[in-house]
Amino acid sequence: MGATGYLELLRAPHAARLLTGTLVGRLPNATAPIAVVLFARADGGSYSLAGALAAVYGLANAVGQPLLGRAVDLRGQPRVQLPAAVVSALGMVLLVGAGTGTPAVAFAAVAVAGLCTPPLEGGLRALWPGVLGRTDRVHRAYALDAVAQEVMFTVGPLLVTALVALASPAAALLVINAVGVLGALSVVVSGPSRAWRSADREAHWLGALRSPGLLALLGAFLFIGAALGSITVAGVAYADGAGGDAVYGWLMAALGLGALLGGAVYGARDWTGSPERRLLAVVALLAVCYLPLALTPGTAAMVLLSVLSGVFLAPSLACAFVVVDRQAPQGTVTEAFSWLVTTFGVGSALGTAVAGPVAQHTGTSAAFAVAGAAGLAALLVLAATRRALAVPAGRDGGRAPAENDRSDAPEHGFSSGHQA
Template sequence: MQPVSASLNAARCSVTYGAVLRVPHVARLLTSTLIGRLPSGMAPLAIVLVGLDGGYGTAGALAACYLLANAAGGPVLGRLVDRRGQTRVLTVSALIATAGFALILVNDSQVLGALIAGFARPPLDATQRSLFRPLMPDRDHEHVVLALDASAQELIYIAGPLTAAAVAWAASAQTALLATAAIGLVGTLLVVTSPPSRAWRPTPRAADWLGPLRSTGLRRLYAAMACAGVPMGAIVPVAVRMGDRLQAPGLAGLLPAALSVGAVIGGIVYGARTRTGPVYGHLLLLCAMWAAGWLPLMAATGPVTAVAACLVPGAAMAPLLSAAYILTAHSAPEGRATEAAALLVAALDIGCAAGTAAAAAPLGLLLLPVGGAAALLLLVAGPTGDRRSLPFSAPAQTREAP
C-alpha cells in the first residue's frame, strides 16, 4: 500500500456532517434505523418489568435470554441477508420478533418468547453499515457517517429505557413491551422500503461455513471487542453497588446515562475532525483511552464526581466502536459484509453479558479498566500488513451501485 502524501492530506477538505447528511438517502437511513433499533434500549427494561410478577430472578433471566438469543441470532440473520438480500430477511425477522414479544405476555411461554424475540431481532446496525459504503463518494465520507451513526446509536440507550419506563408508568408494563415490538417493526419497514435497501443485492461468494471467522485478523478483532464490551455490561451492576456505597441510589441510572452522554459527545467531536494515519493505530489508541478512562470513576468519592468521571470513558466509546466497524467493513470477505458486522455486534453483546454477570462479584469494579486493557493487549499482538496500514483518508473512488 502506498502512503498518502502530506500534500494530499493538506489539500483534502474536512468532510462535515452536513455534507454527509446531504448525500441522498442518508438522513432517512439514519432516522429509520434509529427507530428500528430503539427496542435495543427498550426491550431489556420492558421485559424485566413484565417479568417482575415472577420475582427479580425470573425477570433477570428473561432479559438474559433475550440478550443471549440476540447475540446468537445476529450473525445468522446477517449471513441470510448476505445470501438472500435485505428486504425479505429483515421483514420476516421483524414479524417473527414481534410475535416473540407478544408471546412473552403469555405466562407459560415467556422464556420461549424472549428467545424468539431476541434471536429474530433484525440486524439493522449491521445492514445499515453495508448500505452506507456504496452511498458514500469516498472513504472520508464513509468514516464520518460511521462516526455519526456510532454517536447516534448511544441515544438509543438513553431514550430507550426512558421510553419504556414512561410507557409503563402511563399505561402498563405489558403496553411498554407491545410498544417495543411495534416501534421495532415500524422502523424495520421504514428501512426495507428505502431505495438503497430495495436496490441492495448480495455479492456472489464462495461457500464457506466459517465465513468472516476464517480471517485471523477478524477473529482477533472480535475477541478484542468482546473484552471491550465487558465494561459496557458491567457498568449497570457497578453503578448499583456504587450507589449503595455512596448512599445515592440514583447513580444506578445516572452512571450508564453519563457514559452514553459522553459517547455521544466524543463520537460527534471525533467524527468532525480530520483523521490521518492507519485505522488500526486509532483503534489501539482508543482502546488505551477506553481502559484508562475508567480510572477516575474508580477513584470517585461522591455522586457528583462519579457522574462526571463516567463521561471520560464514554468519550472514547463511540469513536472506538466507529473505528472497529470501519476495520471490520474493510476486512470482511467478499459478499459477507453484513455477517462480519453482525459478528462484531455479537462479540460486543457477549462481552456485555459477561460483564453484567461478573460485575456482581466483590471486585467487579476492576472489570472496568481490565476489559479495555485486555482488548488492547489482543490488538497489540494483532495482524500486520494491509489491515494495519488501512488509512483513514483515501482518494474518491468509483463504487458499484448498491
C-alpha cells in the same frame, strides 16, 4: 468541519431516512432488557424469572445476529430484515398474551424475539458506501451512527418508562415492538435497501470468521463489552452507598454523555493513516480512562470520571466499524458487522456476571477495577494481533464502486467505522 459535515451527510439522498429507520427499528432490541423485566414483575414473576427472561433474550439475540446477517448477505435485505422484525415482534406479543404463568412459554417467546431480531445495524453499515459514495462521507456516517446509538440507548429506556407510566408494561412492550416493525419497514422499502446486493462470496462454513483480522478485533471488543457490563453492575453497587437510583442514573447518563461528546468530536475531524493503528491508540486511551473509576470518590467526582470513561467509547466503536469493513472477507459485510454486535453483547453479559460477585464479596472499587482490567485486556489483544490486523481482507459492500475501494488513502471526516 464539525456539525456542517454531519448536516451535509444527512442531506444526502436516503441518508436521514436510513439512519432514522434503523434507529427506530432497533428500539425493541435497545429496550428489551428493561421492558421484559418490568413486564415480568408486573405480571407477578420473581426477580429471578425476570432476569432469566432478559438473559435468554440477550443470548438468543447474540446467536441470531450473525446468522441473520449471513442470510442478508445471501438473500438481500428485504427478504430477511422485515420478516425477522415481524416474527420478533410476534414473540413479544406471545409473551404478553401468555404472561409468565407458564415459564416455558415465556422463555420460548423471548427466545424467538431475540433470535429473530433483524440485523439492522450491519445492514445500515453495508448500505452507507452505496448511498454516500465518497469514502470520507462513509467514515463520517459511521461516526454519526455510533453517536446516534448512544442517544438511542439513552432515550429508549426513558421511552419505555414513560409508556409504563402512561399505560402498562404490557402496552410498552407491544408499542415498542410495533414501532420497531415500522422502522424496519421504512428501511427495507427504500431504494438503496431493495437494490443492495452483497459481493460474490467464497463458499466457506466460517463465513466472515475466516478473517484473522476480524477475529482479532472481535476478541478485543469482547473485553470492551465486558468493561461496559461490569460498569453497569459496579454503578449499582456505588449508588447503593451514595444515594440510590438517582445517583445510578447520573452515572449512566454521564457515561453516555462522554461517549456522545467523544464520538461527535472524533467524527468531525479528518484522519490519515491506517485505521487499525489508530484503533490501537484509541482503545489504549479507553482502557486508561476506565482505571480511575476504581478510586470511587464522592458523587460529583464520580460523575466526572464516568464522563471521562465514556469519551473514547464511541470513537473506538466508530474506528472498529472501519476496521470491520476492511477485514471482512468479500461477500460477508453484514455478517461481519453482526458478529461485532454479538461479541460486544456477549462480553457485556460476561462483565455483568463477573462484576456482580466481585461487588458483593470484595467491594465497589474492585467491581470498577474489573472494567479497568477488561479494558487493558482489550488493548493487549490488539497489540498481540497487530500483524493479523495489518492486512485488510479485501473490501465487500455490494454493487457500489465505492465499496470496492479498500485503499489506505487518507481518511476524511472520521475514518472510523461501525457501531456495536
